[in-house]
Amino acid sequence: MDEINEVYDKLGGIISKDDFTRKVEEKVEQMSGLCDTKTAAMLVAHDLGVSDAGDNQLQKISGITANSGNVKFIAKVMSVFPAKEFNRNDGTIGRVANIMVADETGSVRLTLWDDRADLVKTGEIEVGQTYQIAGYVKEGYSGVEVNIGNNGVFCQSDENIEARIDSKQIKDIQNGMGDLNIRARILDISDIRTFNKKDGSTGKVANILIGDETGKIRVTLWDEMADLTTELEIDNSVEIINGYARENNFNQQVEMQVGNRSTISKIEDEVEFKEDFTSISDIIPGESYSISGQVSGLGEMREFNRDDGTVNMVSNIYVSDDTGRIRIALWGDHALLVDQLDIDMAVEIIDAFSKSGFNDEIELSAGNRTKINIR
């Protein structure tokens, strides 16, 4: 027993003495008596990320990289994702679940298997709990993940952890990013739409527009996440955990996606947002812009038939600022605004899409995602 104690003392309390002893016994059994207790204890210690050199330091999450190998640390649960079942080659049913944990230096995704994945299913693992964790690092679907394998440790701790989620700023969001955490203000909320998936089932989708001090981005919420939009209001500040960024294939704008691996929740801290208006002379085709200026031209409202036979309305106005003048096509209900507008009225056109239009001149399209303020 002394020899177990000696090894145990190097572990820095990452695991209880009882658990350690049990693991050592299991290890002896696994090795079919081919190793003694001391060796088994050292093997278990090694599995827990403790080297013979007595390196029993707990790591911080910020120091975990794809090459870290075995790691151990203490962290707080920030989000829990649904467990999934899969079939193993031997016919048994495996279970896997992911949770996101954080310490004061950053956050990392954990992968739990089988019995531990079941703890997710039963709700025993909850946001806010703190755990002692030992596992091995691998490069996962969306970056570095810590796997808690058979020899890993995952036990609750009463340590007080100051968890920090490293939020990105909206301006830094790039196509392809995963595990994206954002704190932002809600600028707009869409209705929930349903659609048919390729597999024949019905999907749900909704959008919100969010902004922070650095910019704004459209967020797409899928299925059960789409329902959450009914609980949100414009000007709420929210935190999105584990979103991902994808370019849409319509106008190549990068959007943030919120699916079943993500969470969105209201936060107390208010995130500030200020609209960034572009000078008219700086507008190039193929982008979304907001401009502020005066009405400098008004056209007539017209109805027209689209190819699919539906009727729509359009009117054209011109807006000028210190730098130039641009034509703006107002579609749908926006077309009716020509009745309220007069030359020299101050207007803000928020989120209109630019393109090269009639006579190759750049114009803005004010569609259903555009907001128009008369000031």
Added chain:
DNA sequence: CCCCCCCC
């Protein structure tokens, strides 16, 4: 995975 920027 959805919406879609369309007129003269």
